[in-house]
Amino acid sequence: MNYDIKLADRVRQYLITIPDIDIEEKKMFRGLTFMVNNKMCVSVSGKNLMCRFDPELQDKVAGRKGFQTMIMKGSVYKGYCYVSPEGIQTIKDFEFWVNLCLDFNGKAKSSKHRQAVKKNTKTKN
Numbered sequence: 001m002n003y004d005i006k007l008a009d010r011v012r013q014y015l016i017t018i019p020d021i022d023i024e025e026k027k028m029f030r031g032l033t034f035m036v037n038n039k040m041c042v043s044v045s046g047k048n049l050m051c052r053f054d055p056e057l058q059d060k061v062a063g064r065k066g067f068q069t070m071i072m073k074g075s076v077y078k079g080y081c082y083v084s085p086e087g088i089q090t091i092k093d094f095e096f097w098v099n100l101c102l103d104f105n106g107k108a109k110s111s112k113h114r115q116a117v118k119k120n121t122k123t124k125n
Contacts, residue, residue: 012025030046049087
């Protein structure tokens with residue numbers, strides 16, 4: 001699992017400035033994922049950010065510097081992308097991408113696995 005530690009620190013330092021969110025770090029997606037309020041928000045994969053955002057904004061953000069379409073098993077994953085280092089060099093660009101992820105996080109659904117774990121935990125109590 002190789003990921004840019006400096007970029008991970010940059011994400012971490014930014015997220016801790018946001019009030020009233022719960023942040024958890026998990027090693028996944030060949031990198032480090034930042035879970036916000038129990039939902040995947042943004043990841044560091046290699047030297048790239050992997051962003052989760054509102055799929056309706058796909059076409060709007062696709063033209064931004066550093067944007068790379070996420071393709072898995074031959075399918076485009078709308079609402080997910082990689083952003084190369086050139087797209088996050090400036091503070092303004094970096095904050096744009098992380099804020100885009102944070103904006104969607106409130107609307108995003110938790111993973112089915114996470115929901116199942118929560119349900120199982122509730123029934124045990």
